[in-house]
Amino acid sequence: MEVVVPDGVAPGQAVQVQTPDGAMLEAVVPQGLRPGDKFLITTEQVPLAAVAPYLGSQPIELTVPKGVNAGQTFVYQGYEVQCPRPFPRGGRFMWTPPVQPGMMPVPTEMEREDPAGAAAARDLAAKMVGNWKIEGRTCPSCFCPLIWVMPQFHTGEHTVHPLNANQQYSLTGFREIWVCPFLGLPIPCCPIAYLKMTGEFSADGTAFTSKYRNINKSEWDPMGKWSSLTGKLTSVDAKTQRATWSFDGRGPLGRISGTREVDGRAMTYTDRAKVGMVCGSGELTLTATKVGAGGNVV
Numbered sequence: 001m002e003v004v005v006p007d008g009v010a011p012g013q014a015v016q017v018q019t020p021d022g023a024m025l026e027a028v029v030p031q032g033l034r035p036g037d038k039f040l041i042t043t044e045q046v047p048l049a050a051v052a053p054y055l056g057s058q059p060i061e062l063t064v065p066k067g068v069n070a071g072q073t074f075v076y077q078g079y080e081v082q083c084p085r086p087f088p089r090g091g092r093f094m095w096t097p098p099v100q101p102g103m104m105p106v107p108t109e110m111e112r113e114d115p116a117g118a119a120a121a122r123d124l125a126a127k128m129v130g131n132w133k134i135e136g137r138t139c140p141s142c143f144c145p146l147i148w149v150m151p152q153f154h155t156g157e158h159t160v161h162p163l164n165a166n167q168q169y170s171l172t173g174f175r176e177i178w179v180c181p182f183l184g185l186p187i188p189c190c191p192i193a194y195l196k197m198t199g200e201f202s203a204d205g206t207a208f209t210s211k212y213r214n215i216n217k218s219e220w221d222p223m224g225k226w227s228s229l230t231g232k233l234t235s236v237d238a239k240t241q242r243a244t245w246s247f248d249g250r251g252p253l254g255r256i257s258g259t260r261e262v263d264g265r266a267m268t269y270t271d272r273a274k275v276g277m278v279c280g281s282g283e284l285t286l287t288a289t290k291v292g293a294g295g296n297v298v
Contacts, residue, residue, distance in 0.1 A: 003027055007035045012116050028119040030238030039238070064091040110206060110233075118204065120238035124264045125169060125205030128160045130293045134175055136286035138275065153178045154286055158197055171199040175212065206233040208245065227251030231260060241265050251276065258284070 003017050011031045030039050062081065068074050070087040084093050110118045136154040158173020177193040193214040201208030210229040217224025231247035241264030248257045258273025267290035275284045 002038050005029050005033050005035050005037045005039070009035065014115075028115045030120055031116045032239035060095060060097070061092055062095050064088065064093070110204070116238050117236050120241065121205035121233055121236045121243060122203065123205075124236070124241065124243055124262060125201060125203060126163075127264055127267065128201070128262075128290075129162055129169060130290050131157065131159050132173075132288045133157055133291045134173075134286055134288045136271075136284065138177075138282045138284045140282045151179070152192075152282075154284075156195070156197075158288075163203055167203040168200040169203065171197065171201070171210070173197045201231075205236075205243070207231065208247075210247075210249075222252050225252045227256060229256060234259075247271075247273070 003015070006015055009015055009029055011029050011033055014028050017027050027039075033039060064083050064087070065074050068083050070083050070085045073080050073082045081095055110121070134154060134156040138152040138154070140151065154175055154177055156173060156175030158171055158175075161170045161172070163169055174197060175195040176191055177195070179190050179192055194216050195212045196215045197210070197212040199208060199210035208231045210231070211226050213219070213226045214224050219225065227249065228251075229247045229249035231245040234244050234246050236243040243262045243264070245260040245262075246258075247260060248255070250256060254276030256273055256275050258271060260269055260271050262269040269288050271284070271286040271288075273284045275282055
C-alpha cells in the first residue's frame with residue numbers, strides 16, 4: 001500500500017493510515033523522505049484497535065482440562081495448546097500466547113533503535129512474497145576437465161509464500177545445475193544436479209534459513225546430503241529500498257559463505273558466495289527476479 005508523507009511529519013515519526021478495508025495502521029516514515037514523498041507499507045502491519053491486548057505478551061498459567069494427557073492438545077481462547085511432556089505437576093503450566101498476523105509483536109532491538117530501518121526491512125520481507133526466476137553461475141577457482149569441476153550454470157524457480165501462523169514466510173522451489181562437457185564452454189547443455197529448495201525468513205526481515213539437496217542422489221549418498229544456510233540482515237536503506245544480508249552454512253563439499261543484496265524497487269536479489277567443489281572451491285553468483293505475485297512451486 002502506498003502512503004504519502006503528510007505535512008509537518010519528519011522521518012522516524014509515526015503516521016496513522018487507513019487501509020481500503022477501513023482498518024487503521026501505524027506506519028513509520030523512512031529516513032530521507034519529505035512531506036509529499038511516497039513510501040510503501042504492508043497492510044499486514046498492526047490494526048491499532050488490536051494492539052493493546054497483545055503488547056508485551058507475557059506467559060500465563062493454564063490448567064490442563066480433565067481428560068487431556070501429556071502430549072495431547074486442547075483449545076484455549078481460540079489457540080491450540082499442547083499439554084507438556086511429562087504431565088505438569090498439579091496439572092498447571094506456563095504458556096505464552098503466540099503472536100498472530102494482525103497483532104503487534106514485542107518490539108525487537110532493531111525496532112527500538114532504528115524504527116525506520118526496521119519498518120523498511122519488514123516492508124521488503126512482505127514484498128518478497130511471489131514467484132521468482134533464478135539464473136546464475138559457479139566459476140571454479142581452477143579449471144579441470146572433470147564434469148564436476150567445470151563452470152556450472154544455474155536455472156530455477158522458487159515461490160515465497162504468504163506469512164504463516166509462525167510469523168515466517170516459507171520458500172519452496174528448485175534449482176538445476178548444468179555444464180557443457182566440451183571443455184567447459186559457456187553453453188549449459190548437460191544437467192548434473194536437480195536441487196530441491198526449502199527455507200523460511202522472518203516477518204521482520206532480519207533473518208532467514210535455507211536448505212537444498214540434490215534429489216537425484218539418495219540422502220545416504222554424500223552428494224545427496226542437505227546444504228543448510230543461515231542469514232542475517234546487516235544493512236537496510238529505507239530510501240532506496242535496498243538491503244544486504246550475510247549468510248553462512250555447510251554443504252556436502254564444505255563451507256558456504258557469502259552475501260545477499262536485495263533491490264526492493266527492481267524486485268531482484270543477488271547472492272554471491274564462496275562454495276566448495278569436488279576439487280578446491282568456486283565463486284557462486286545467483287540472481288533472482290520476481291516474475292509473479294503468487295503461485296505454487298514445489
